[in-house]
Amino acid sequence: MINEKKQLTLEELGILESEMFKKSKSKEAAWGLWAGLSFFGAHRFYTEDFKIGSIMLCTTVFPLFLFCLVLYYSLSDFLFYLSLFFIISSVIWSWIDAFFLNKRIDSLNDEIERKILITIKKTELL
Numbered sequence: 001m002i003n004e005k006k007q008l009t010l011e012e013l014g015i016l017e018s019e020m021f022k023k024s025k026s027k028e029a030a031w032g033l034w035a036g037l038s039f040f041g042a043h044r045f046y047t048e049d050f051k052i053g054s055i056m057l058c059t060t061v062f063p064l065f066l067f068c069l070v071l072y073y074s075l076s077d078f079l080f081y082l083s084l085f086f087i088i089s090s091v092i093w094s095w096i097d098a099f100f101l102n103k104r105i106d107s108l109n110d111e112i113e114r115k116i117l118i119t120i121k122k123t124e125l126l
Helices: 002-006 010-023 027-040 042-046 050-073 077-098 101-125
Strands: none
Touching: 010 101, 027 042, 027 050, 027 077, 027 101, 042 050, 050 077
């Protein structure tokens, strides 16, 4: 990708920089979302990983809902421990996920830059 950038004119480099400024993802924003809403998969939605984000959301919301029902209606101990297991698992998953957050942001930004470079090359050919 560095070699492709060397072949760009100053105007094309300006376009690339401008588009990257608009479309790239911030590590600070991703970490902020992780710190506040990691159990709900907010950082995954931010990095456009909607499938895993949805799974994280479901594995937190449904057990929390079940946990509240168990406490309110005094349901079985099995449901209590099952919901508690899923809530704890969600917390552990979000902590493990933090180890890969910077790499995910870097990969996403590289992909965004690659798409912008392809667009610039296409308009150059026209």
